[in-house]
Amino acid sequence: MARILWEYKILNIRSENYQLDPKYEPQLNSLGADGWELVGITAINFKTGATDHIGMVFKRPREASGS
Numbered sequence: 411m412a413r414i415l416w417e418y419k420i421l422n423i424r425s426e427n428y429q430l431d432p433k434y435e436p437q438l439n440s441l442g443a444d445g446w447e448l449v450g451i452t453a454i455n456f457k458t459g460a461t462d463h464i465g466m467v468f469k470r471p472r473e474a475s476g477s
Contacts, residue, residue, distance in 0.1 A: 417470060418467060421441075422464070451466050
């Protein structure tokens with residue numbers, strides 16, 4: 411049985427007032443349509459300790475390289 415190889419994409423999104431702006435929905439829907447699946451999400455805190463950004467990790471099966 412062949413094993414699945416994965417590729418990953420990291421997306422950092424700025425949050426406002428501790429929430430994500432719905433304006434990011436088209437970008438996220440586009441990633442989903444391209445086969446990307448959200449597998450991790452984390453708050454990124456800077457010097458102030460406030461959640462300024464959200465880090466998202468996506469994965470999808472990598473296409474065969476022919477070998």
